[in-house]
Amino acid sequence: MPSSVAPDVPRAEYPRPQMVRPDWLNLNGPWQFEIDAGDTGLERGLRERDLAGTITVPYAPESELSGIGNTDFMPAVWYRRTVTIPAEWAGRRTLLHFGAVDHDATVWVNGVEVVRHRGGFSPFTADLSGVARPGEEATIVVRARDSRHGPQARGKQSTRYHNYECLYTRTTGIWQTVWLEPVPDVHLRRPRITPDVAGSAFTVVAPLSANRPGNSVRVTVSDPDGVVVAGTVRADIDLSPTVRLELPAGRVRLWEPGDGFLYDVKIELLDAAGAVIDAVDSYAGLRSVSIDGKRLLINGKPVFQRLVLDQGYYPDGLMTAPSDEALLRDIELSLAAGFNGARLHQKVFEERFLYHADRLGYLVWGEFGDWGSHAEGEHKHTASFVTQWLEVLERDVSHPSIIGWCPLNETGQVIHDHLTHLDDVTRGMFLATKLADPTRPVIDASGYSHRVPETDVYDSHNYEQEPEAFAEQLSGLSKDQPYVNDIEGRPISVPYRGQPYFVSEYGGIWWNPELAGTEQAADRSTSWGYGQRVRTEEEFHERFAGLTGVLLDDPDMFGYCYTQLTDVFQEENGIYRFDRSTKLDVSRVRAAQTREAAYERTASEG
Template sequence: MKITFISSFLVLFSFGLKAQTIPLPEHPRPDFERTDWVNLNGKWEFEFDSLSKGDDQNWSKGTAKFSKTINVPFPWGAPLSGVKDEADIAWYQKNITVPESFKNKRSFITIGASDWETTVWLDGNLLGKHQGGYTPFSFDITPFVKYGSAQKLVIKVDDKRREFTLYGKQGYGNARGIWQTIYLEARGNSFLDYVHFTPDIDQNKIKVSGEIIGGDSKDNVLKIKVKDRSEALTFSVPKGQNMFEFTFDVPNAKLWTLENPYLYETEVTWGDDVVKTYFAMRKISVANLPGTDIPYVALNNKPIYLQLTLDQSYHPEGFYTFPTDEFMKNEIQLCKNIGLNGLRTHIKVDVPRKLYWADKLGLLVMADLPNFWGEPDAQAQKESEFTLRQMIRRDYNHPAIFSWIVFNETWGLRTKVKNETTGKVESQYLPKTQNWVASMYYLAKSLDQTRLAEDNSICCGAGHTETDINSWHEYLPGYEWEAHMQKIDKGTYPGSSFHFEKGFTQGNQPMINSECGNVWGYDGSTGDVDWSYDYHRMMNTFRVHPKMSGWLYTEHHDVINEWNGYWRFDRTMKYTGVGDLAKGMTDKDFHSLVYLSNGQDITHTVKANEEVSVPIFVSVMEDINMVDKVFLVEYTLEGVNQIGNTVKVGEGKLNLPFEPWMQKAFDPLKIKMPETNGVYTLTFTLKDSKGGTVYHKNFVSFVVTDGKLPAGVSIIEKAANAYSDAKWSLKKWEVMGGKKVNGAGNGSFTYTFEGKSSGAKSGYLLMELGAKELFFKDRAGSEIKNTDYMLGAKAEPSQNQNSYPMTDEKKFPSNLKVFVDGALVKTVTLEDDPADHRGILSWHNQLQNRKLSEAGSYGYMVKIPLTKAQIKTLDKTGKLSVKLNVDSGGGLAVYGKEFGRYAFDPSIVLVK
C-alpha cells in the first residue's frame, strides 16, 4: 500500500527522459507549427534573486556568473527542474545561436508559458516584458540577431504572490517561472498571427479566419492546402487589410467523433510564412435525449451522455509540466481505457500537446480559466479577462474542447463587507460581481460561438447567472445519492430558480453533475480510501435519473491532498477487484453506455431461503441498432458460505424489450437466497439476443443470515476480538467494537477454541487474515493540522481518520506462522493489507454517520486442515489453541463475520 508522497524519480518516466537529449523536444504547438524552429529546452544557467539586485547589477547584459543550472521547461522547485524553490524572483541565461536558415525572415523567441512577469533580453537588448502565467508570448529578435553566432539570451521572471494573479491550485506544486517549451522560430516578413477554423457540419463548410502582422505579402494571396485534397485553395486578401475571413466547402466531410477522431491536417501559406495546423469537422450543441424533453450536450447533433473526470493535470516531479510527450498521450489514453469520454482540466490552461492528444485520440475536454484567490477587484478582473481571451485564442482549433468554464465554486468572487445588522465582516457574492461573472460568460460566447460556456461551476451555496450548462457539485457518501437525485430532479425545469442566483433562472440547459465522489462526502474528507464501492452506488443511482445528462468524477489521479484518483499520482494502478466479484467485469463496465442498474444499494442483508426482489433498470445512452429489439440478460448467484466453500446457487435468463435511448424500469427479478449463511453475489450480463455482443456487466451482493449449516457439518467459532492472548511490538487495537482486530509490527494473537468434534472425521481451521500496516492515522499525534486543502495541505495519504489506503501496485506482505497446540502447522504469506470493492462487509457494515472506519479493508481466506490427532485432542481436552504469529514486521489483521470479505469468524469447521 502506498502511504507516503512519491519523492523518488519515477522509473516509469525516467527512461523516456534519458532517451531525449532535451526535455520535450517535440514542437509544442501541433495546431500552429512552422518548419523553421529551434527548441531551447534543456540546461540553462540560473540564479535566484531574493534581494532583487539583478537589475541594479545589470544581470540583463549576460556577463554575470550564475551559480545554478536549471532544466527548462520545468518550473523551479519541481524536482525535474534540478533546483529548489528558494525565492520569488529568478534569472535564466543561455548562449543561443539563431540558424543561418532564418535569414531573410523575421526571427522570434516564443515562451509557451511563464509565471508571472517575464522580461527578456538578447545581448543586453531589451526584447519585452510579459505579464501572465498560462498562455504563450513572443518577442521579435530580428533587429539584434547575429545569424550563425552565439548570443546571450537572458530572462528574468518575477513570481511574487499577488492576490489578483491566477494562482489556481499551485499549492499542489508551484508553476514558478518558465513551465512550457521555449523556442526560436522564423516567420515570414509578413506573417500569420493566428488562424481559426470554424466548422459547419450541417452545410459541409468551414470558415477560416485570422490575422496578419506586418503588412501585405507579395501577391496578397492566402493559400490553404488540406490533406487528401488535390488542389490548394486560394483566397485574395485586400491590400492593407490585416484581418481575413473566408469559407470553403468540405464535401463528404469526415466527422470528428470519439470513435473516429478524424483531423484534417492543413497547411496555411501567406507569402513566405507557412503554418502547419489542423481542423476537425464537428459540432457542439444541445439536443434532447430522444423520446424526452431532457436537454443533453450534443456532438454532431447527437446527444452524448457525459462521463468525465476532474483532471488536476499535475505531475509529482514536474508539477505543471509533464516529463514527456508520451506521458501526455497516456493521460488521455487512460481515460479512454476505462470508458470515460472526457475530462475537465481543472483550474489550469493545459499544455497544447496534451490537448492535441485529446484531439488525436478522441476525448472531450472542459477547459477551466484558472482562479485568483483575492477579491474580485479591478486588477483581478483585468487578469481574468486577459487570460480568458488568450486561452480561447490559443486553443480555438482543438475539437476536443467542448466548453469553457470561467469560474469554479465562486473562488475569488466573494468580497468582504460589513453586515449592517450584525456589524460583522462577511464574505459575500455581491450582485455587482454576479453581473461581472455574467459578462465573462458573454465575453466567452463572443469569442467563441462554437462551444458551450459556463459562468461558474457551482458549489457551496452559490448559484448560476448566465450559463449554457446547469452544472452543480456534490460530494456525498454512496448511501445518500438516491435522495439527493430526487431533489435535483424535482428542482430542475425551465424557469426554476433552483441552483441560480437571484434574478436569474434556468432555461433549457443540459443539467450535469460537474464534480462528485466520496472524497468530500465524509467529514474532513476520506483521505486515501477505496473509491470503487461508493462509486458503484453512485453510478447505479445516476443511471436511473436520466434528467442529469452527465457527471464528472473527482478525480483522474491522486494529488498531494486528495487520494481518490482512478490512478496514483505517479499514474500507477489501483485495483477495484470487481473482476473477482463478478467474473469478466472491469472498471469500464461502470461507464457502459448500455447499463443495467439495481439501484443505489449494492449490498443487502437478507435471510436464508428468502425470496428477494431485485430492481432492474436499463439505461441506453446510444442509438445502437438490434434487429429483434431484445436484450438477453443472463444472471448467476454464487458466493462463499460460512464454512469457506464457493457455492453456485442458481442461474437464469431474462429477455427484455429494447429501444435505442431507452431509460426503463422492468419488473424486479425474484430470486431465492441459499440456506447457508455467507456473502453471495448476483451477477448480471447484458447481451444482444443472440449472445454475441456483451454490452454490460453489473452485480449486487447479499449477506445471508439466519441460515443452517450443510448436513454433517458443525463449527466452533470465536469472535475476532475473543482472543485469549495478544502481544504486539507496535500497537494492538480493535475496529468497530471488535468486528476486526489489528496487530502492528511483530507479535501474535492466540485463540482458544472450546468444544467437541462430535464424531467428525475431518476438519480445518478457517480464518480471514491480512497483513496490517501501521498507517499514519493510527500513530500517536497523527491529527492533520493544516486543513487548507484547496491550496495543498501537507498530509500523508493515510493520515485522515477516514482513510484506509486502496489496493495498488505496491504490496505490504506479512509472513504468518500458524501454531496448533504449540506445533507449527503452516507458514502463510499474506500478500498485502488491501482495501477495495472486495471488502464488501467492511463497507456494508459502516455506520451511516459520514465517517469511515477501515472501509473496504479485507483479508485472505486461510484454510488449514486439522490432523486426526488434533481432532482427538479437541475431543479429549475440549479445546484447541491456535496461535497466529508474525515475526517479519508485517503485522496481522483478523476479520470477523461482519467485516472484510467473508462472512465467517475465526472457526474450526468439523465434517462427519
C-alpha cells in the same frame, strides 16, 4: 522535427501542433539560473552578469526534473542563455516564443527589453528584429516574479509553505517550451479553423501581420486519400482573409467521441506571382456542439459525457509533463477506466495534450486556473485574468476536442442588493468567451455561484458520499429544481432556467490501500480526500458504482465529472496513484460507468 534539435533536449517535440513551420530552434535544456530571494536582482546587476547555477528548462525550479528541487517561495528567479541564431534564417524576422512562464515575466535580449507578460498559463512572443539578427549571438535573460501574496491566477498552487488538502507544490518561472522561429516580414499569424457540420465545410480565418499588393491566401484540406478541397482568396486588403471550404459529399467524415478523425490543413501566403511567402501546416476536425433543451449534443446526437477531473500534475515535473508520451498516457489511462473525456481542472494544459485529445476523440472542457484570486477574504480578480483567458482562447479555439469553456471555478459571491466586483468579472469573462468563440457552450462559473442568467450550461459540485442521500439531493432536476450549491444555506446563484445540467464534480472517494486499518488513516495532514475514507477496495467500488449509478440513471443529466484521475501529493482520491500506477481494479471502475445511461436510452427511444 528540425535537425537542429539535439537528441538529449528535453521536451524536444514541436510545441504548437496546430501551426507548424519547418524551421525552428528548441531552446529547452541547460540555462543559467539564480534565485532572487529579495527581488533585488535588477539593482544587483543580475541582468548583466552570469548567474550562479544551472537549471533544465522547461521544468520549474520546484521540480526534480529541473535539477533544482527548491519548494520554498521564490519571489523572483532569473534565467540566462546565449544562442546563435541560425545564419540560414537571413532575410527573415526571428520570433522568441515562451509556452508559459509563471507569473510576471520580463525578457531582455542583448540587453534590450523585448517583452513583458503577466500570467502563468498563456503563451507570449517577442520579435527580435533590430536586436539580434541571423548569424549573430542572442543573450536571452528572463526575470520571472511570483508573489506569494495578492490576487493571482494560481490554479492549485499552494500559498502556504506546505501542500495541503487539494493544493499542491508551486510552479515558478519557465514551465513550457522556449523556442525560436523565423518568419518573413509579412507572415501568417495564428489561424482560426471553424467546423460547419451542417454545411459540411470549414471556415479558415488566416490573420496576417500586414498586407501587400497582389498577395493571396491559399488553403488546402486533405485526407489520407489526398487533396479534398482547396480555395484561394485575396490577402491584400484584409488583415484576416477568410476562406470557406465545402467538402465533397464522398469525403465528409465527422470527428466523433472515440474516433478523432482529423483533416490535414495547409495554409499558404502567396505573392502576386503565386510564389509561397509563408506556409503553416495545421489540422481540423469536423464536429459540432449544440443545445436542445436540457440536451447537450455533439454532431446533433446526445453523447453522455463520462468525464474525469484531471489536475495535470506529475511527481517529477509538477505542472510540466516529463515527456510528450506522459501526456498521451494520461488520456489512455482515462479511457481504460471508462471515461470518454476530462475537465482540465484549474490549469491551462500544454497544447500537446490537446493535440493527443484531438487525435483520440477525447472530450475536453477547457478551463482557466483562476483560483488564487482571494485577497483579504474576497475574490479580487484583476484585469490580467481576462487578458490571460483571451490569450488562452486564441491559442486553443481550433481544437476539436474542446467541447465547452469554463473561465471560472467555484466563485462564491452571495446575492446582494447591488453588483459586486466579482459579478462584473464573471459576466465579463462569460461575454469575452462568447465573443471569442460563439460555437461552444460556456459555463459562467463551474459549481457554486452562477451569476449570468443566460449561462449555456448549469452545473453543481456535490461530494455527498452516500448514494441514497446523493440520489435524494439530485432528484429535482426533472422538475427544473436541480441541486444548486449554496454557502451556509444562502443562495448564491440566479435561478435555474432549464439549461443542460450536469454534476461537474462528485465522488472524490478517499482511498489509500497502504493506510487501510492504520492510525494514519484518519490523519488528513498527510492523506486527504472527500468525506469518510472507505475501509476497503470493495467499499470503494460499491460507493463508486452507487454514486455513478445515480447520475447514469437520470435521463435529464447529460454527463458527470468524477474527482479525479490520479492522486496528487496528499490528495488521495484518484483512480490511479500519483505515479500513474494501479491502485484499484480499473476494470470494475470501467464496468460501473460504461453501461448505457438513461440519457442515451431516452435518445434512442425518441
